[in-house]
Amino acid sequence: xxxxxKIFGWLGGIFLVAYFLPxxxxxxxxxxxxxxxxxxxYVREHTLACVVPAMFIAGGIATFLSQASVMRYLGPxxxxxxxxxxxxxxxxxxxxxxxxxxxxxxxxxxMGAGLGPASAFLYSGPxxxxxxxxxxxxxxxxxxxxxxxxxxIGFAFVIGLIMAAVFWRSEAKRNEIALxxxxxxxxxxxxxxxxxxxxxxxxxxxxxxxxxxxxxTIAMKDGSAITANxxxxxxxxxxxxxxxAQGKLVLDVRRLNKADIIETxxxxxxxxxVHHYKWHLAGLMGLAILLMTWKWFSRxxxxxxxxxxxxxxxxxxxxxxxxxxxTGFIGALIPEKYVASLVGGNSFFANFFASVIxxxxxxxxxxxxxxxxxxxxxxxxxxxxxxxxLAGPALSVPSMFVIYKIIGFKxxxxxxxxVVGFSxxxxxxxxxxxx
Amino acid sequence: MKKIEILGPxxxxxxxxxxNVKKALQETNQTAELVKITDIKDMIAKGVMFTPGxxxxxxxxxxxxxxxxxxxxxxxxxx
Numbered sequence: 316x317x318x319x320x321k322i323f324g325w326l327g328g329i330f331l332v333a334y335f336l337p338x339x340x341x342x343x344x345x346x347x348x349x350x351x352x353x354x355x356x357y358v359r360e361h362t363l364a365c366v367v368p369a370m371f372i373a374g375g376i377a378t379f380l381s382q383a384s385v386m387r388y389l390g391p392x393x394x395x396x397x398x399x400x401x402x403x404x405x406x407x408x409x410x411x412x413x414x415x416x417x418x419x420x421x422x423x424x425x426m427g428a429g430l431g432p433a434s435a436f437l438y439s440g441p442x443x444x445x446x447x448x449x450x451x452x453x454x455x456x457x458x459x460x461x462x463x464x465x466x467x468i469g470f471a472f473v474i475g476l477i478m479a480a481v482f483w484r485s486e487a488k489r490n491e492i493a494l495x496x497x498x499x500x501x502x503x504x505x506x507x508x509x510x511x512x513x514x515x516x517x518x519x520x521x522x523x524x525x526x527x528x529x530x531x532t533i534a535m536k537d538g539s540a541i542t543a544n545x546x547x548x549x550x551x552x553x554x555x556x557x558x559x560a561q562g563k564l565v566l567d568v569r570r571l572n573k574a575d576i577i578e579t580x581x582x583x584x585x586x587x588x589v590h591h592y593k594w595h596l597a598g599l600m601g602l603a604i605l606l607m608t609w610k611w612f613s614r615x616x617x618x619x620x621x622x623x624x625x626x627x628x629x630x631x632x633x634x635x636x637x638x639x640x641x642t643g644f645i646g647a648l649i650p651e652k653y654v655a656s657l658v659g660g661n662s663f664f665a666n667f668f669a670s671v672i673x674x675x676x677x678x679x680x681x682x683x684x685x686x687x688x689x690x691x692x693x694x695x696x697x698x699x700x701x702x703x704x705l706a707g708p709a710l711s712v713p714s715m716f717v718i719y720k721i722i723g724f725k726x727x728x729x730x731x732x733x734v735v736g737f738s739x740x741x742x743x744x745x746x747x748x749x750x
Numbered sequence: 751m752k753k754i755e756i757l758g759p760x761x762x763x764x765x766x767x768x769x770n771v772k773k774a775l776q777e778t779n780q781t782a783e784l785v786k787i788t789d790i791k792d793m794i795a796k797g798v799m800f801t802p803g804x805x806x807x808x809x810x811x812x813x814x815x816x817x818x819x820x821x822x823x824x825x826x827x828x829x
Binding site: 386415417418419421422423425426626629630717720721 | 759761762763790791793794797798799800801816
């Protein structure tokens with residue numbers, strides 16, 4: 316019955332949107348165009364090179380790395396330092412959606428290593444999966460992607476420690492029920508084979524996503540030459556930021572007509588040399604993966620891997636594409652000044668505001684990335700953008716209610732304050748640093 | 751009568767498992783008391799922390815994985 320109501324809700328919603336959409340309004344027409352433009356950009360630029368390979372990796376992780384083997388390090392008698400470390404990086408290893416993070420959090424808290432590692436896991440679990448990090452680096456820029464990965468792990472560790480220190484009293488009293496760990500299945504491969512297999516897949520992604528500096532020298536038809544950074548390309552025009560004599564980027568964006576340009580050449584650098592060969596390198600990795608799969612994995616395992624990948628695809632692609640489309644539509648309707656006045660620049664308020672919104676809002680898997688990208692185009696600063704990404708996936712109002720039921724009001728409040736506080740601070744520092 | 755408990759907060763995988771259990775029961779002409787446990791505290795109390803979890807007659811048979819119809823048939827067969 317519930318399911319039928321859901322379908323009815325969707326149909327009704329689509330009906331109402333279609334009925335009341337003011338198509339004559341030029342703003343709305345433009346917003347529809349923008350929604351499709353953003354979706355096309357994602358489909359053309361990011362889907363095949365990034366999202367699809369990442370889904371195979373996530374599927375592989377779900378199939379070949381057992382959650383139970385990770386949990387062994389998070390039991391009640393495990394080494395403290397190891398427990399915190401494993402909990403902080405487990406997000407990368409597990410690639411789980413938020414609906415499975417919460418039960419595992421509850422398990423670690425009540426039957427396992429306790430509040431500290433559980434909090435670390437709760438923070439890192441949804442924030443740092445392979446897909447999110449590669450897509451962030453690709454869409455939002457390399458610095459933000461890297462900062463997101465490193466800080467998520469660091470924060471998880473520190474937040475876990477602080478939680479355990481503040482609530483040590485209740486920690487000591489916590490009843491010790493031994494955690495009934497499911498036996499980790501006997502691995503049929505030695506560890507180095509599994510490691511090499513995943514390394515191959517990660518490197519495929521590293522190469523296929525290789526950073527394009529977008530620094531070019533442009534030879535114009537009037538004989539002048541410009542060194543610049545390409546911001547945006549369309550069929551007929553090129554939006555660039557010029558480099559001045561000191562080698563610094565000029566802030567104003569200039570639009571060139573492609574008709575006036577003889578040729579554009581990338582400024583040579585190591586990054587660009589690798590970029591030139593990136594498909595060769597990625598292809599090499601692809602061949603290595605095929606070979607390893609063929610040699611080391613049974614038919615049954617491969618079938619399970621493909622099934623898990625398909626499950627991820629079914630879950631993530633509709634969310635991502637739908638999220639991108641809606642973000643494009645709404646983004647075009649929000650006035651730039653409005654966004655810039657709230658989260659532009661790098662003030663304390665901008666960072667704090669971005670953190671709070673991030674902590675409250677529920678981001679479906681990966682949709683935090685197109686949303687942040689759109690906000691940045693509308694004038695959000697880099698600091699607040701990072702703050703949003705750091706506070707965003709870890710928390711939402713619905714998840715706060717579940718956490719509250721498990722650990723109570725005081726601990727939940729503390730966790731939220733820590734996440735918002737650290738994200739704000741990181742945003743301010745990052746914003747000051749990359750400017 | 752057999753008692754089958756399905757544990758999960760309502761993610762797609764848990765729903766898939768429920769469907770598979772129903773199908774397996776139907777195809778083997780069995781009836782069972784089907785219980786869905788969606789509260790995380792109750793799940794933990796039963797000792798399950800990887801979703802979806804499957805408990806048959808009080809015994810955890812699988813967690814963290816969506817079993818296929820055939821695998822479930824194997825589990826409920828002849829008990």
